[in-house]
Amino acid sequence: MKKIKLIAGICWAFAALILIVVLFPALNGLSASFSKLPFMKLNPRYTGGEVVTRTVESACTLDIRKPVFTGFFKERKSGFVQVDWRGTLPEIINDSIDYDHDGRKDFRIIINRKESKSNLVALKTNVKDISVSTPTSYGWAVRVNLNK
Amino acid sequence: MDNVLKSAEMRKSVGKSLLYTLPMFLITFIFMTGGKPNFSDPSATLALVITFGLVNILYFMMHFTGRTDRYRAVLFIIFALSLSFTLIRNMLEMRHSMSFSQADLLECKIPFCHLVIPMMILPAAFTKSIIFPGSIINGFASISSMVVLWLVATIVLGRGFCSWGCFYGGWDDGFSRIKKRPVLRKINDLWRWMPFAVLLMVALTAAMTLMPTYCSWICPFKAVTEFEQITSVESVAKAGVFLSLFGGLVVVLPVITRKRTQCSFLCPMGALNTLSNKVTPFTVKIDKKVCTECFKCVDICPLFAISREDVKKGDISLFCSKCGKCVDGCSKKAIHFGIKGIPAGSMKNFSRNLFLFVSFLFLAVFSSGPIMNTLHNLFKLIF
Numbered sequence: 001m002k003k004i005k006l007i008a009g010i011c012w013a014f015a016a017l018i019l020i021v022v023l024f025p026a027l028n029g030l031s032a033s034f035s036k037l038p039f040m041k042l043n044p045r046y047t048g049g050e051v052v053t054r055t056v057e058s059a060c061t062l063d064i065r066k067p068v069f070t071g072f073f074k075e076r077k078s079g080f081v082q083v084d085w086r087g088t089l090p091e092i093i094n095d096s097i098d099y100d101h102d103g104r105k106d107f108r109i110i111i112n113r114k115e116s117k118s119n120l121v122a123l124k125t126n127v128k129d130i131s132v133s134t135p136t137s138y139g140w141a142v143r144v145n146l147n148k
Numbered sequence: 149m150d151n152v153l154k155s156a157e158m159r160k161s162v163g164k165s166l167l168y169t170l171p172m173f174l175i176t177f178i179f180m181t182g183g184k185p186n187f188s189d190p191s192a193t194l195a196l197v198i199t200f201g202l203v204n205i206l207y208f209m210m211h212f213t214g215r216t217d218r219y220r221a222v223l224f225i226i227f228a229l230s231l232s233f234t235l236i237r238n239m240l241e242m243r244h245s246m247s248f249s250q251a252d253l254l255e256c257k258i259p260f261c262h263l264v265i266p267m268m269i270l271p272a273a274f275t276k277s278i279i280f281p282g283s284i285i286n287g288f289a290s291i292s293s294m295v296v297l298w299l300v301a302t303i304v305l306g307r308g309f310c311s312w313g314c315f316y317g318g319w320d321d322g323f324s325r326i327k328k329r330p331v332l333r334k335i336n337d338l339w340r341w342m343p344f345a346v347l348l349m350v351a352l353t354a355a356m357t358l359m360p361t362y363c364s365w366i367c368p369f370k371a372v373t374e375f376e377q378i379t380s381v382e383s384v385a386k387a388g389v390f391l392s393l394f395g396g397l398v399v400v401l402p403v404i405t406r407k408r409t410q411c412s413f414l415c416p417m418g419a420l421n422t423l424s425n426k427v428t429p430f431t432v433k434i435d436k437k438v439c440t441e442c443f444k445c446v447d448i449c450p451l452f453a454i455s456r457e458d459v460k461k462g463d464i465s466l467f468c469s470k471c472g473k474c475v476d477g478c479s480k481k482a483i484h485f486g487i488k489g490i491p492a493g494s495m496k497n498f499s500r501n502l503f504l505f506v507s508f509l510f511l512a513v514f515s516s517g518p519i520m521n522t523l524h525n526l527f528k529l530i531f
Contacts, residue, residue, distance in 0.1 A: 002491070009489025012429040013502050016304040020506050023300050024179055024513050027293055030300075035285040035292040042284065043277035045358050046256055072274055072355050082254075134250040141254050 044068040048082035048143070053101070059088035060139075064099050067146055077148050080131055086139040089113060093140065096123075109142060120144060158214030158500060165211040168501065172207045172509065176200060179513045180520070191531060195523035202226075202519075203512045210504055216472030216485075220511070221321055224311065227515035228318025230522035232372040235259065237525055238288065239374055247377040256281045259289035262298045262314070263369075266347050266416045267354035267362055279358045301510055306428030307421040310411055310451070311471035312507040313514060316369045320410045321471075324402035324450055331404040333447075340412055340452040340467055343419035350416050368393035368410055408450040411469075418451075425466045430503045432470055433486035435493035436462040445474035445483055462492065470507065 023030075034040065044050075049065040056062075062085055069079035081099045093111040100106060108121040111133060118133035128145040160168065180200055187193045206219040213219075239246055248258055260282040271279045283290045301313045310317050350362040363370070365386060371394035376383050393414070401409035411418050425431075439462070445454050453467035454474060464474075464483075474483045485500040486492060 005489035006491075007489070009429060009487045012489075013487045013499075013506075016429050017502065017506050019300055019304055020510050021175065023297070023510075027296060030296045031285060031290065031293040034296050039272040039276045039278070040284055040292060041277055042256060042281070043271065043275060043279050043358060046253075046279070046281040048254065070275060070277075070358065072271065072358060132250050132254065134254065136251045136255055138255075141251070143254075 191527035
């Protein structure tokens with residue numbers, strides 16, 4: 001039994017040696033394979049959720065994302081919806097958003113890009129306030145807090 | 149006299165040490181040059197030569213002198229400093245600031261580090277997603293590559309990752325070596341269980357909030373990497389916590405205790421790596437036939453991994469990070485690197501050689517990128 005343990009220990013140690021030697025050359029391939037695992041995608045709380053509506057107006061594109069209510073076990077009562085403006089933006093952005101596609105506008109947002117000021121006009125009771133309004137590399141992004 | 153006797157057993161002749169260094173020399177050359185050496189940029193070439201030379205001289209010295217910890221620590225500390233330098237330089241170049249903005253968060257541009265892993269396990273299992281605003285596969289420090297690196301290293305080295313792979317550990321390791329003798333000697337080793345409490349707390353709070361709470365609120369290394377832009381009372385409070393913990397646990401306590409207090413008392417990753425010590429083939433063993441129970445190893449272990457009871461039983465606890473300090477410090481040669489399955493006291497040289505090759509190769513290759521990058525940028529600044 002002692003001999004088996006000794007041989008197993010040495011074999012495992014040599015396997016570890018091989019693992020470390022191949023780790024760095026194989027890192028890109030291993031990472032690519034690992035990234036395909038089902039849980040290897042960013043939580044919508046970080047990505048902002050998938051784009052569900054894209055409106056293109058001349059040089060500017062408006063993306064409305066799917067509202068995010070993600071929780072650990074189940075969906076939460078409060079969440080947010082992210083709206084992105086891409087491309088060449090006007091100095092003052094003024095858009096009314098229907099994020100739930102019920103045919104009625106849910107909120108209106110006015111952004112003065114020069115002064116970095118954002119105003120929200122809630123048109124429904126479940127729209128709360130602005131959590132983030134910031135310039136981005138692609139244009140401007142706003143997250144509006146919501147109740148379900 | 150004792151130390152001379154101790155190291156004599158593991159030390160090798162110049163020729164034999166060179167022979168042992170040769171595989172490391174060849175492999176690190178291939179990894180550092182990518183197999184295609186390009187010497188067109190003089191400052192990059194100089195950075196490569198210095199890094200390559202440093203790594204291989206340290207490895208040679210480990211074999212030649214029979215000492216481990218001293219030479220490991222040199223590379224480990226340089227790794228920590230150079231990684232912080234690289235990160236800060238990248239941020240200053242890209243964002244003109246050490247802080248990240250809301251846009252960086254929204255665009256998921258935050259570099260990932262292994263300290264997030266304990267917090268992402270539960271949400272990954274339950275929500276099938278990663279709770280971190282980084283890149284899954286592309287760019288600098290992607291989530292996928294960092295998880296794979298950590299996973300393989302921790303399977304192979306166990307908690308050895310904390311002394312041979314963690315790019316933060318070098319900070320408190322460095323500060324713990326400043327004073328020759330500790331000012332504060334008596335610390336209850338029950339504190340070593342604290343990281344498990346932190347691990348439990350951050351894992352649960354991260355699951356509840358779907359936020360990496362340790363990174364947002366606790367991580368002391370935010371002080372030397374990147375932190376949230378100071379725009380509110382909350383962000384001021386966070387910066388205060390980061391700086392206080394860095395000052396207390398990474399600088400002051402290591403200096404006065406000669407222990408790695410951040411790693412021992414706070415780091416949730418250390419707690420997770422402790423569990424992986426069950427898997428790794430490498431270990432540190434006490435040869436009870438030789439041990440005189442002087443308990444010097446208990447005093448010098450920087451991670452509270454050896455208690456008096458452990459020495460009496462002839463066992464090293466799971467907290468061991470295989471830094472080699474006790475191995476170097478034992479005057480009776482009773483403590484040595486070992487392989488599971490091989491009885492204590494036998495095949496000491498074989499076990500040490502194999503462990504050193506595996507662990508040092510990981511440290512050398514992992515650290516070489518940031519070290520070369522740092523040197524290259526310093527040379528560009530100077531010349």
